[in-house]
Amino acid sequence: MSMYTKPLPTPTETTAEFWKAAKRHELHLQHCQDCGHYIFFPATLCSQCLSPKLKWERVSGRGKVYSYTIVRRAGFFQKGEGDLPYVSAIVELDEGPRMATNIVNIEPEKVVIGMRVEALFDDVTPEVTLVKFKPAK
Amino acid sequence: MRGRLARSAPQVRLPSSFPQGVVNQTFTELDYELRRRLRFTKLGLEVKMSSLKNRAAIIGIADLKPTKRSEEKSMELAAKVGKLAIQDAGLEMGEIDGLLTGVDNVQWSMLVGEYLGLPPGYRHHLELQGATGAGMVWRAAAAINAGLCNTVLCIAAASNRERARGGEDRASMPAQFMRPYDPVGGANSRYALIAQRHMYEYGTTSGQLAKVAVDQRTNACGNPEAIFYGQPITIADVLDSPLICDPLHLLDIVMRIEGGSALVITSAQRAKRAATPVWLLGAGERLNHDSAIYSSLTTSPVKDSAEMAFRMAKVTPKQIDLVSLYDCYTITVVVTLEDAGFCKKGQGGKFVEETDLTYKGRLPCNTHGGQLSFGQAGGHGGGMSHVTEASRQLMGRGGARQVANPKLAFVQGNGGTMNEEVSLILGV
Numbered sequence: 001m002s003m004y005t006k007p008l009p010t011p012t013e014t015t016a017e018f019w020k021a022a023k024r025h026e027l028h029l030q031h032c033q034d035c036g037h038y039i040f041f042p043a044t045l046c047s048q049c050l051s052p053k054l055k056w057e058r059v060s061g062r063g064k065v066y067s068y069t070i071v072r073r074a075g076f077f078q079k080g081e082g083d084l085p086y087v088s089a090i091v092e093l094d095e096g097p098r099m100a101t102n103i104v105n106i107e108p109e110k111v112v113i114g115m116r117v118e119a120l121f122d123d124v125t126p127e128v129t130l131v132k133f134k135p136a137k
Numbered sequence: 138m139r140g141r142l143a144r145s146a147p148q149v150r151l152p153s154s155f156p157q158g159v160v161n162q163t164f165t166e167l168d169y170e171l172r173r174r175l176r177f178t179k180l181g182l183e184v185k186m187s188s189l190k191n192r193a194a195i196i197g198i199a200d201l202k203p204t205k206r207s208e209e210k211s212m213e214l215a216a217k218v219g220k221l222a223i224q225d226a227g228l229e230m231g232e233i234d235g236l237l238t239g240v241d242n243v244q245w246s247m248l249v250g251e252y253l254g255l256p257p258g259y260r261h262h263l264e265l266q267g268a269t270g271a272g273m274v275w276r277a278a279a280a281i282n283a284g285l286c287n288t289v290l291c292i293a294a295a296s297n298r299e300r301a302r303g304g305e306d307r308a309s310m311p312a313q314f315m316r317p318y319d320p321v322g323g324a325n326s327r328y329a330l331i332a333q334r335h336m337y338e339y340g341t342t343s344g345q346l347a348k349v350a351v352d353q354r355t356n357a358c359g360n361p362e363a364i365f366y367g368q369p370i371t372i373a374d375v376l377d378s379p380l381i382c383d384p385l386h387l388l389d390i391v392m393r394i395e396g397g398s399a400l401v402i403t404s405a406q407r408a409k410r411a412a413t414p415v416w417l418l419g420a421g422e423r424l425n426h427d428s429a430i431y432s433s434l435t436t437s438p439v440k441d442s443a444e445m446a447f448r449m450a451k452v453t454p455k456q457i458d459l460v461s462l463y464d465c466y467t468i469t470v471v472v473t474l475e476d477a478g479f480c481k482k483g484q485g486g487k488f489v490e491e492t493d494l495t496y497k498g499r500l501p502c503n504t505h506g507g508q509l510s511f512g513q514a515g516g517h518g519g520g521m522s523h524v525t526e527a528s529r530q531l532m533g534r535g536g537a538r539q540v541a542n543p544k545l546a547f548v549q550g551n552g553g554t555m556n557e558e559v560s561l562i563l564g565v
Contacts, residue, residue, distance in 0.1 A: 009317055010312070067337070069382040072381060088319040088326045098429075098431075108383075114337070
């Protein structure tokens with residue numbers, strides 16, 4: 001079995017729940033019980049109202065492409081550890097927050113800003129599942 | 138309004154002063170823009186700006202000639218360009234009682250100071266990425282204005298080979314939630330996201346971005362020091378160059394080189410003894426959220442930093458004779474021109490298409506060729522070169538690429554992914 005050589009997340013106390021849910025193939029975000037915003041990156045305080053009353057909830061996993069690029073070559077200071085080309089994107093979830101991710105299961109040239117996408121869970125290693133997005137049905 | 142996250146376009150009445158072309162923006166984007174404006178207005182009422190106008194002037198500049206490879210280490214590059222700036226200012230080492238350095242290592246300014254044998258004085262290092270050079274200028278002026286020192290040497294130079302791969306905090310949010318999805322894109326992919334979104338929101342085209350590269354290459358052809366001197370290009374050349382991260386082509390992207398830049402800035406009293414002091418007339422600085430998931434991709438803190446600088450200088454964009462804008466990518470120049478008020482928001486593509494940006498043109502931009510065609514040195518020297526070049530033009534030392542009789546220059550330092558912004562107005 002070949003080694004996964006790309007960067008992997010190191011979960012922390014604050015983010016553990018996110019990564020555990022991802023491993024179960026679910027997208028979970030923190031929902032502020034005071035102001036109602038969903039927040040991302042995970043935090044101990046709501047980024048909108050500073051309330052500590054954050055509750056992890058499952059979200060739809062649906063959203064749209066906010067921006068994207070097709071990475072065809074590594075940058076000046078980067079070593080080639082990607083399967084080029086790949087689509088690096090920002091997806092805006094229906095619940096509000098944006099996430100950095102990859103758009104997969106589609107030819108890179110066919111990706112457009114505004115297209116509807118849904119979460120796809122990629123078990124890149126036995127321990128880690130990354131949250132990527134594919135075109136929504 | 139707060140707790141309701143838009144699942145469809147919100148029914149919001151936009152203020153008449155709101156930038157055009159906002160129709161495709163989402164609720165979170167509008168929210169950012171409105172909140173930003175409200176915060177800034179509030180700040181303006183509460184804080185009385187203490188002007189640095191005419192409190193300090195640049196009297197010495199130096200840029201190392203860009204090379205593709207160099208055996209010199211960071212300290213050697215920093216010391217070499219620092220010494221050249223002191224000599225250019227016509228000063229002795231003993232007269233420099235302030236030192237600012239761009240940094241990859243801690244305590245760097247102390248080490249450079251002792252290497253150069255400078256007298257004790259004010260020291261600091263900055264890490265504002267590409268905005269470091271411009272950020273040094275107002276900080277030096279502020280230290281001088283506060284009476285902490287008289288004459289500050291500002292050095293931005295380091296070797297690419299020695300660049301500290303600062304043990305990335307693997308537990309940081311970007312390391313967890315961004316790097317796994319974009320392992321090798323680097324800054325190229327982050328700025329490509331800006332360009333892509335700008336094209337979507339405003340219809341900006343690759344051809345328009347290419348015009349920036351072409352005009353700056355013309356400028357570089359008037360600069361024997363530039364890395365691409367003698368190599369003119371056309372729009373077709375830019376569009377035919379390989380795509381690196383869509384929609385950015387190779388020639389939309391900065392050229393990394395070995396070199397560095399430095400300047401000497403001194404008090405108003407001492408500046409009067411210099412041949413052509415370049416006065417700091419206005420300065421502004423604004424930093425934003427770091428990660429692309431939070432901030433607007435198409436409107437940058439240049440809006441705020443430029444507003445502050447123009448306000449302090451009491452001048453308007455129309456009065457500016459030349460601009461020296463941080464150009465890690467062609468899109469950076471387009472967004473900066475919009476946000477600094479040289480054209481309307483969203484019209485940047487059209488503006489660069491229709492405006493001659495060469496040293497002979499209506500709005501000379503990056504007359505040394507910019508980082509795109511002169512080169513981008515380590516230690517944030519690339520960003521410092523915009524300051525030294527604008528100064529050079531104002532001093533009348535532009536040589537073959539001299540702009541006719543410039544009096545006022547606008548300089549932009551930009552760091553991160555358009556989230557660390559410093560604007561300067563310089564004048565003679």
